[in-house]
Amino acid sequence: MPIRFFKPFSLRLVLIVPYVVLVIGLAIAIGMLSYSAGSQAVATVSSHLLLETVGRIAQAVDRHIVGSSAVLETAFPTGVPAPQSIESDFHEIRSRFWVATTLHTDPNNYVYFGNEAGQGLGLFRHTADEVELRMKLRPDEHRAIYTFSGIDGPLQFQRREANLFDPRTRPWYADGKRNNGHTWTSVYIDFGTRQLVATRARQVHTASGSFDGVVATDVSLKALNDFVGRLKVSPNGVAFIIEPDGNLIASSASRNVVTLPDGSSGRLNAGRSDHGLLKAAYDTVQGRIAARDDKDLPRVFDFHTADGSLVHAAFDRIRDDAGLDWVMIVAMPASDFLGGVRENVSRTIILATLAVLFAIFIGLSILGWVSDDLRRLTEAARRVGNGELDAPVGIERRDEIGALARSFETMQNRLRTDRLTGLANxxxxxxxxxxxxxxxxxxxxxxxxxxxxxxxxxxxxxxxxxxxxxxxxxxxxxxxxxxxxxxxxxxxxxxxxxxxxxxxxxxxxxxxxxxxxxxxxxxxxxxxxxxxxxxxxxxxxxxxxxxxxxxxxxxxxxxxxxxxxxxxxxxxxxxxxx
Structure with missing residues (x-):
């Protein structure tokens, strides 16, 4: 009697096992395809979202500073010589300063002028009709503060400043005198508001072409910081603007001005921020900033944090002929996007595994139904990857594949729609x-x-x-x-x-x-x-x-x-x- 080492399989088992293995393999394939399609869609959407966000920040910066040049040109038009003294052309200068501060009231509501004689004149606009005039006509006198209404309104004396103000000793005057043409001062902290301010200045010459003084306008960066702070990047994302040395100008994740141990205020450097993602994003892009690697900007890139987490990021740089040089960075953890995709894929695999118990009754038709929808989802992801953001998915299922499709459509809609108004973006x-x-x-x-x-x-x-x-x-x-x-x-x-x-x-x-x-x-x-x-x-x-x-x-x-x-x-x- 021959010895049998294996019990013969029944025909039932022979028929079921290969089919079960096939369904399990199909379940795995479905999970992989779902994950691949979802990852491709997420990568495309996140890339577009990053570029859109960094583009919005760049546009906000441009609109914030674009008026400063026109303000200076209106205050002292090119070719108009400096007056022999402020009092000799007082009414004309005051009228030009009035008009200059109406062009871009937010943020250019303050324009001022100082000359080599130590004279100074500044106009600060509080409202459309109410302004403050700050004037000194002799180097040894304290600056007088006046108010008036309307372009030709009479001056109302308010007070004299306690401290002696000499425009020739101010950083904006020194920068303007040192540079021929328009120049930006370094971003600094305003001692009154404790907010960041940048000043744009320009030389003013006499009729003979010699240097006589500097005209300047302040640009408050509070509104820019508020704009970046309101950006909804992603649940754990961050957006910020820095100078090339890493000092923060605006941030959605941290303050840009901190209180120092001695009680004074100081600027926060991104490299010393206690916000991990902000610091990691700055550390990653720091070398590109130092190398002035400006080709193909804005640029999307990926990096890993210290704990190995993948982060999608983008950065752009804005400069002008006056010396402005700011860098905008947006960073979003990949987990902010992939969490839902992974959850949907896991559910799909679980349901597909459970479907093994009913494989004999379900039939092969279900495979065609599933694969057809997966092909449609993959095709939609491919079209989105090619820039067709409104590519229809058209999947009406109520299972996990349908949830993935709806998540994909939601991301498409989010990319096309302004969240606040519901209009197209x-x-x-x-x-x-x-x-x-x-x-x-x-x-x-x-x-x-x-x-x-x-x-x-x-x-x-x-x-x-x-x-x-x-x-x-x-x-x-x-x-x-x-x-x-x-x-x-x-x-x-x-x-x-x-x-x-x-x-x-x-x-x-x-x-x-x-x-x-x-x-x-x-x-x-x-x-x-x-x-x-x-x-x-x-x-x-x-x-x-x-x-x-x-x-x-x-x-x-x-x-x-x-x-x-x-x-x-x-x-x-x-x-x-x-």
Whole structure:
């Protein structure tokens, strides 16, 4: 009788085991495919989100400092010689300083001048009509403080400063005297507000071309720090702005000014921050800053923290001819995005494993159903990776794959939508504008496209008077109002801060575009229902710039810039008449 070492398998077992193994293998494959698709989608979304966030910060910096040059040019236009003494041209200088501080009240509400004779004159704007004049006409006298209302209002003496102020000893004067042309001082702490300030200065020459004095304007960085502090990067992400030496200008995760042991205030260096992610991001990018590695900016990169955690990050750099050199960095832990993906993949594997018990009854059709949806999800992820942010997923399942698809769609929607107003965001608007322009070119149609660029008036006053919650409600109401005043095929988007853009498609001609522009302007001047009351209405209004395709630009960026320039022309025109 032969010895049998193995008990023969039953036909039932022979049929079931390979199928069970196949289902388990399929479950593993599903998990891997799900994780791969989710990771690819997350990598794409996080990259776009990083670039969008660092771009928003760069735009905020640019808008924060862009007015300083115009302020100095208005205060002392190029070619206008310095006066022999301040009192000889007092009224003309005072009028120019008045106009200069109306251009960009936030943050350039203070412009001042000092000369080699030790004279000094400064105008600080408190409100649209109330200003403070700070003046000294002799080197040995203490600076006198006056107030007045209106451009030609009479001066009201208030007091004389206790300390002797000599403009020639101030850092801004020394920097302006040392550098030919515009120059930025180092960022410093204002002794009164304990907030960071940067000063832009420029030489003023006599008629013969010799140096006579320096005109300067202060740029408070508080609003910039507040903007970065309000950024919702990710649950554990961080955004910050630094100077090349690592000193913080603004941060969403820590203060930029700290109290020193002796009770004085000092600046915080990112390399000494107690916020681990902020410090790690700075340490990673520090070498690139020192090497002035500015190619292909903004740039996305990855790094690992000391505990081995993966972090996605991006940085950009902004400089100008006056010596400004700031670096913007955004960093987000990969776990902020991958947690949901891993959870969904785990659930998918568990459900697929449980499905082994019912494998005989389920049939192979379920495999095709699952793989088909996975292919659709992978295709959607691939299209997103190619820049098609609105690529439809179209999966209506209620299981984990459906949850992953909905998470993916949510991330897509988040990338396209402004969170506060629910309107399209800047990137979605630009994508749609490019598509409409391409369509217009292909159809060779006679109808053009129109773009309106809107900048609200008095929005800072609403925030200051009623609070930021009221400001948010005002932005939401303006967004709804703009949406209610356009056609179904038009697109309204929030561009940035208190700026909105509208894509009008089609537009017959420029007169039609200007008619819509006037209609929008009237709607913006209506009282805000979300704040104020019938007895005390609150209005905003806004400057609206219009551009027509293809006359004002045959590319999306050019068309938008034309509308932006028209808006600024409208806003400056209004400012000049007030």
């Amino acid at each position: 800047r990137e979605a608007f630009m994508d749609q504008l490019r598509r409409r322009i391409d369509t217009a070119r292909e159809d060779r149609r006679k109808h053009g496209l129109g773009v309106l660029f809107i900048d609200l008036n008095g929005f800072k006053a609403i925030n200051d008077t009623y609070g930021h919650d009221a400001g948010d409600r005002a932005l939401q109401e303006i967004g709804r109002r703009l949406s209610d005043h356009v056609r179904e095929n038009d697109l309204v988007a929030r561009y940035a801060g208190d700026e909105f853009v509208i894509l009008l498609d089609p537009v017959d001609d420029r007169s039609s575009l200007l008619s819509v522009r006037s209609h929008i302007e009237r709607s913006l001047r209506e009282p805000l229902e979300s704040i104020g009351s019938p007895h005390s209405p609150v209005t905003s209004g806004g400057a609206v710039g219009a551009a027509l395709f293809p006359e004002d630009g045959d590319e999306a960026e050019g068309l938008l810039k034309s509308a932006d320039r028209a808006m600024y022309a409208d806003k400056h025109g209004e400012a000049g008449t007030t």
